[in-house]
Amino acid sequence: MKARKIVDEMDSYVPGKSQDEIAQDFNLKKEDIIKLGSNENPWGPSPKAMDAIKQEINTINRYPESQLGELASEIARYSGVDDSQVIIGGDGADEIIDVLAKTFIDAGDEFIVPLPSYMYYEYLLKQYGASPIYARWDIEKNELDVDSIYNAITDKTKMIFLCSPNNPNGALIDQEVFIDIASKNPNILIVIDEAYFEYSEVTNKDLINEFNNVFIIRTFSKVLGLAGMRIGYGLACSEIIEYMHRIKPVFSITRLSFIAALNTLKDTEYIENSIKKGIESRQYLYDEISKIDGLFVFPSKSNFMLINIKETGFTASELALELMKQGIIVRDCTSFKGLDEYWIRISICTLDEDKKFIEILKEVLG
Ligand SMILES: Cc1ncc(COP(=O)(O)O)c(C=O)c1O
Numbered sequence: 185m186k187a188r189k190i191v192d193e194m195d196s197y198v199p200g201k202s203q204d205e206i207a208q209d210f211n212l213k214k215e216d217i218i219k220l221g222s223n224e225n226p227w228g229p230s231p232k233a234m235d236a237i238k239q240e241i242n243t244i245n246r247y248p249e250s251q252l253g254e255l256a257s258e259i260a261r262y263s264g265v266d267d268s269q270v271i272i273g274g275d276g277a278d279e280i281i282d283v284l285a286k287t288f289i290d291a292g293d294e295f296i297v298p299l300p301s302y303m304y305y306e307y308l309l310k311q312y313g314a315s316p317i318y319a320r321w322d323i324e325k326n327e328l329d330v331d332s333i334y335n336a337i338t339d340k341t342k343m344i345f346l347c348s349p350n351n352p353n354g355a356l357i358d359q360e361v362f363i364d365i366a367s368k369n370p371n372i373l374i375v376i377d378e379a380y381f382e383y384s385e386v387t388n389k390d391l392i393n394e395f396n397n398v399f400i401i402r403t404f405s406k407v408l409g410l411a412g413m414r415i416g417y418g419l420a421c422s423e424i425i426e427y428m429h430r431i432k433p434v435f436s437i438t439r440l441s442f443i444a445a446l447n448t449l450k451d452t453e454y455i456e457n458s459i460k461k462g463i464e465s466r467q468y469l470y471d472e473i474s475k476i477d478g479l480f481v482f483p484s485k486s487n488f489m490l491i492n493i494k495e496t497g498f499t500a501s502e503l504a505l506e507l508m509k510q511g512i513i514v515r516d517c518t519s520f521k522g523l524d525e526y527w528i529r530i531s532i533c534t535l536d537e538d539k540k541f542i543e544i545l546k547e548v549l550g
Contacts, residue, residue: 190311197307200513212511218537220530221513223351223380223488225409227461227534229444230454233410236447237440248439255442258449259417263389263402268422271429272445274436277379277403277416282308283432284343284399284418288373289314293342298328299522300352302377305345314342320522326355326482333365337372344369347377349384352517352529354484359388366395373424375399382407382459383466384485389419396421406487407458408448413441462487465532472542478549487532490517494526496549503528506548512541 186192200221207214219226256270263270273279281304289295291313297305298319306316319332333344344365348357357376366374378400381387391398400419405411415437418428437445448454466484473481478495493503504516517527533541 190313206508210509217511217513218533218541219513220533220541221515223406223531224411225407225458226532227458229409230448230451232451233444233447236443240439240443244439248435248437248442250434252437255446258446262449263419265389265392265419269392269419269425271418271425271432272437273416274414274441276405276414277401278304279436280401280416280418281305283428285309285312286431287428288342294338294340295343295345296333296336296341297345298332300520301347302351303520321350321353326353328357328361330361337369341372343373343375345375345377349380349486352520353482353490354486354488356384356386356485362388362391366398370397373397373399375401377401379403380406380486383462383487392420396423399424404445407455409458410444410448413444415441415445462532465535465538468535468538476546488529490527490529492527499525500528507544510544512544
């Protein structure tokens with residue numbers, strides 16, 4: 185049986201090694217492994233969410249409710265938008281990107297991604313027959329090369345993905361840039377990925393009231409501590425949201441995800457603490473890494489930071505392997521288009537884990 189041509193030509197997405205595999209391969213205890221590779225919340229989920237899940241557990245023989253109104257209202261309150269401007273996805277923000285593609289992409293369309301950035305946009309949109317056109321981040325200046333976006337626009341451009349703070353370098357894009365691009369290109373959807381906005385304390389969500397071609401992506405996987413529950417959401421004018429609801433999988437948000445998301449948003453103390461501790465950890469890591477000879481670290485507005493290691497004599501895959509042997513997982517960025525083989529990305533951890541990481545990093549670098 186022959187698969188669709190696009191599928192036939194695609195490589196599978198290869199996720200990183202699991203903690204179990206790493207523990208086994210390097211003879212480590214799973215609980216001693218320090219994860220700095222996936223930009224998660226290291227302080228665990230909200231206690232209120234965990235209690236609510238326990239209460240809900242005896243209903244999982246039933247389908248989820250297809251009406252997500254209560255959660256949409258809570259997200260609207262959290263985000264300061266109207267209920268009709270919210271869509272919720274059950275495979276995290278990744279499902280939102282997928283539904284966006286299914287709603288707006290025709291085969292032959294183009295989309296623009298400045299490199300380096302989150303690689304999953306490309307992985308998903310290609311499945312619908314769209315082609316990526318690459319713009320660029322000016323890595324030396326650590327800012328978006330705005331001209332490269334304008335130069336990449338053609339009459340086939342359907343979407344422009346702009347991640348702010350950008351993964352993997354943690355820099356923000358000025359709001360004037362979004363306004364300029366959105367106002368000059370009313371037929372192109374400007375997708376602003378705010379997966380990490382809480383750590384930057386900056387949002388562009390008000391633009392959805394001014395422009396009907398701006399879409400904001402958000403997730404429960406980062407500050408909100410629910411990466412394992414897979415919940416994301418999008419904010420846009422109600423016309424876009426209504427189109428997307430026509431084709432979004434009806435039951436993709438499980439009962440447990442729903443209840444966890446709802447109760448996390450009500451746990452203001454947990455959210456505020458996660459942001460505060462995250463910013464403290466980021467500052468500590470940035471200060472300590474800046475002092476290490478041979479490393480160059482970018483200041484970040486997110487929960488991760490990008491480090492150039494070229495002067496250490498290691499490549500990123502060599503350094504990641506040496507750290508992994510000591511139970512530390514970092515992100516080797518070699519697979520990020522737009523970066524060479526000398527970049528790693530690390531994410532925030534608890535202060536004890538941060539200290540242990542810095543100690544081991546210094547040891548490995550010698
Ligand atoms: C920039 C960016 N957008 C979206 C996502 C997807 O998040 P989710 O876990 O909600 O699918 C990630 C995940 O790492 C990300 O870094």
